[in-house]
Amino acid sequence: MAKSTIEAAASGDMTAFEEIYKQCSQTVYTIALGITRNRQDAEETTQDVFVKVFREIKNFRFDSSFGTWLYRIAVNTAINVYRKRTRNGGTSLQYDELKDTRTVAPVIQRQDAERHDASKRVTALLDNLSPEHRSCIVLREIEGFDYNEIAGVLGIPLNTVRSRLKRAREALVAYCRKEGIRYEM
Amino acid sequence: MSLIAGRRGFVMKCKRINKLILTDYIDGNLRGDDLKEVELHLGSCPSCRALAQDLRGASKLFKGAAHQEVPSEIWYRIRNELSAAPVRRNFREAVLAHVRYHLSLLKPAVVMACAAALLLFVLAAIQFMPYRDQPGTTIAQDDILAISYTGIADEEDGPEYDFGTSVETFFL
Numbered sequence: 001m002a003k004s005t006i007e008a009a010a011s012g013d014m015t016a017f018e019e020i021y022k023q024c025s026q027t028v029y030t031i032a033l034g035i036t037r038n039r040q041d042a043e044e045t046t047q048d049v050f051v052k053v054f055r056e057i058k059n060f061r062f063d064s065s066f067g068t069w070l071y072r073i074a075v076n077t078a079i080n081v082y083r084k085r086t087r088n089g090g091t092s093l094q095y096d097e098l099k100d101t102r103t104v105a106p107v108i109q110r111q112d113a114e115r116h117d118a119s120k121r122v123t124a125l126l127d128n129l130s131p132e133h134r135s136c137i138v139l140r141e142i143e144g145f146d147y148n149e150i151a152g153v154l155g156i157p158l159n160t161v162r163s164r165l166k167r168a169r170e171a172l173v174a175y176c177r178k179e180g181i182r183y184e185m
Numbered sequence: 186m187s188l189i190a191g192r193r194g195f196v197m198k199c200k201r202i203n204k205l206i207l208t209d210y211i212d213g214n215l216r217g218d219d220l221k222e223v224e225l226h227l228g229s230c231p232s233c234r235a236l237a238q239d240l241r242g243a244s245k246l247f248k249g250a251a252h253q254e255v256p257s258e259i260w261y262r263i264r265n266e267l268s269a270a271p272v273r274r275n276f277r278e279a280v281l282a283h284v285r286y287h288l289s290l291l292k293p294a295v296v297m298a299c300a301a302a303l304l305l306f307v308l309a310a311i312q313f314m315p316y317r318d319q320p321g322t323t324i325a326q327d328d329i330l331a332i333s334y335t336g337i338a339d340e341e342d343g344p345e346y347d348f349g350t351s352v353e354t355f356f357l
Contacts, residue, residue: 003336014264016286021260029255043259050263121246140212140249147214164209173239 001066010058019053024067025050027143028074034138035078035131037123041085045078052077068152071139075153077130128175133168140165202226202233211240 008016025046032045052073060069113124126134134153139145139153175180202223209215210223227234 004286011281013286014267018260019261025255026253027260029259030253033253042253043256046255046259046263047266051266054263054267122249125243125246137247141244147212160209165212166204169207169211169240169243170242173236176239176243 004184031074032078036082041081045081049074049077071153075135123170128171133164137168206237
């Protein structure tokens with residue numbers, strides 16, 4: 001992210017802020033969806049994150065990467081939204097609802113169906129993890145962040161990243177074996 | 186006894202290798218001797234091999250579910266929320282940042298072309314600009330040239346210059 005774009009957004013320039021949104025919203029939304037496992041909550045989280053970012057961006061001092069700062073807000077907001085919902089007895093919705101694919105070409109229908117199937121399995125896998133372990137797995141497996149980036153976003157030491165990933169993956173493998181989930185290799 | 190100790194040693198090693206498989210090995214961070222050790226162990230331990238295979242499979246599932254499209258209406262909701270309660274900013278800083286940002290959007294080639302065009306325009310303007318009297322001077326440059334070429338100008342050839350009195354100097 002260019003420094004001039006961040007500075008312009010910090011001074012209230014909506015064009016610059018929209019540029020930031022375009023570059024980062026997909027990652028924010030995917031993180032939110034991975035942690036909350038609920039589309040409505042993920043949308044609410046994404047909206048909250050960018051409103052917070054717009055209001056707080058003037059306090060960003062370039063000590064860390066802008067992405068690290070933004071995604072940390074995203075993870076914390078998503079965990080808060082998730083906890084609020086579970087406290088209120090809310091239920092987890094499907095990660096990816098079936099779309100009406102009647103008017104879509106057959107190849108795209110097949111791709112959508114495969115993606116939906118993968119998403120359903122991911123929902124089931126992530127349901128078995130705590131929000132902290134889930135955020136670690138989402139950043140690593142879905143967003144492809146390295147250990148240093150994860151440590152920066154979550155604000156935890158490198159060895160804690162390792163131990164969280166280890167425990168999360170142990171839980172995932174145990175669940176897959178118990179449920180007989182098979183993967184195409 | 187040595188068989189039990191050997192078995193215990195293998196299990197200990199398995200535990201250590203398991204930890205590496207679950208983290209740095211599966212994420213491709215292992216290099217050199219550590220990587221060789223894990224691969225050697227995987228060749229002889231079916232349990233660790235199965236773990237590595239299951240982890241790769243789970244990783245593939247996550248990759249299949251990546252890239253979630255962001256609903257387009259989220260941006261409009263954000264914009265509406267922000268315009269409903271605008272944030273107060275320092276006006277001067279806002280203008281400067283706005284200018285800096287929009288200048289940064291310009292491509293270097295476009296900036297160079299604009300600079301070259303501006304330079305050519307300035308040079309052309311200097312070249313073809315008609316001479317104007319400088320403020321504060323009392324004699325036109327053309328007239329001085331006329332004097333220097335012809336010596337003292339004749340009454341028939343040109344204007345007569347007479348700066349003998351302070352009154353004339355005042356009104357010139």
